[in-house]
Amino acid sequence: MRLGVLDVGSNTVHLLVVDAHPGARPLPAHSYKAELRLAELLDDDGAIGPAGIDRLIETIAGAVQAAEDQGCEQVLPFATSAVREATNADAVLARAKTETGVDLQVLTGEEEARLTFLAARRWFGWSAGRLLVLDIGGGSLEIAYGIDEEPDKAVSLPLGAGRLTAGMLPGDPPDAEHVRALRRQARTEIARTVGEFTRLGKPDHVVATSKTFRQLARIAGAARSTEGLYVQRELSLKSLREWVPKLATMTVEQRSTLPGVSEGRARQLLAGALVAEGAMELFGVPVLEICPWALREGVILRRLDHLPAS
16 A cells, blocks of 8 residues: 655654555655754744644645655644644644645654654564664654663653754854753753663663764765765764764754765764763764654554555
C-alpha cells in the first residue's frame, strides 16, 4: 500500500510518501517539504502568530494535494513540539482540520523519543544490542535507551536547535557570553537525566538521527547524502569539539557555505552543535553513528505493525 506521513515539525512540514506492507522495508516514493521554522515564530506569549498559522495551513493544504497526486491510500498526520507547546495549539489544530481536513495528532515528547527509537532499532537490528538514541529537533532533544523495540527509558528535553537559537543566540554571529549561557543551560538540562540512563547499563551502540546531527557529521567529513543511505556515517566528539568554536565565530552566511548545510538551517547549527557536544560529553560518547531513519519512519513502522499481514 502507499502511505503518506505528514510531519508538522518545529523546522519543517514534511510529507514522506512510501510504498510499504507489513514485514517489508518501507520504500520512499515521494517527498514534499517546506521550511517554516515554527519554533522561531512563536510570539512573546508562546503563540503561533497569524502569519505563521496562514503559512502552516497553506503548506498542509499543499501536502494534502501532493498526497492525493501520489495516490496515497492513507496519510498519517502528526505534529511535534512547536505545535504541542504553542499556547494557541487548540485553535491552530481546529483551523487545520476545518480548512484542510487534516486532523493532526500531537505527539508527546516521550512518544517522539519512543517512535524514533523504534526506527533506529529496525534500521540497525537486534545485533546492535543496547541502543542509546539521540535526536535534536527544532524544538526538543529526544533521548531513548533500550535493548528491545520499546525503549526502557525515553525523555524529551526543551533543547531544540530552533528554540535555543531564537531564545538565546541573538546576533550574527552571537557574542561569546550568549554562547556560554546556552552551553551552560544545555548541559544542566542534559545532566539532570544522565543518571537515569547510566544506571541502566552502558549502551552497545550509540546512534543519532535528525538533520542537525547529519549536518554536523557532514561538515566533520562524513559521506554526502548522494552516496546513499547505506554508507556508514559517524560523528566523533573530537571533531565536534574542534568545530564548535569555529561555528561560534561564523556568520549565518558563512555557515551556509559549509558542506551539507542548507541556508535555512545554518542559523540553528551552532545551537545544535552545542547540544550535541554536551550530550556526547555527558553520556561519555566518543563516537556515534548516524541513523538514516527517524521519527517519520517510526510512525510508518508502527502503523504497519497494526496492519494484517497480506
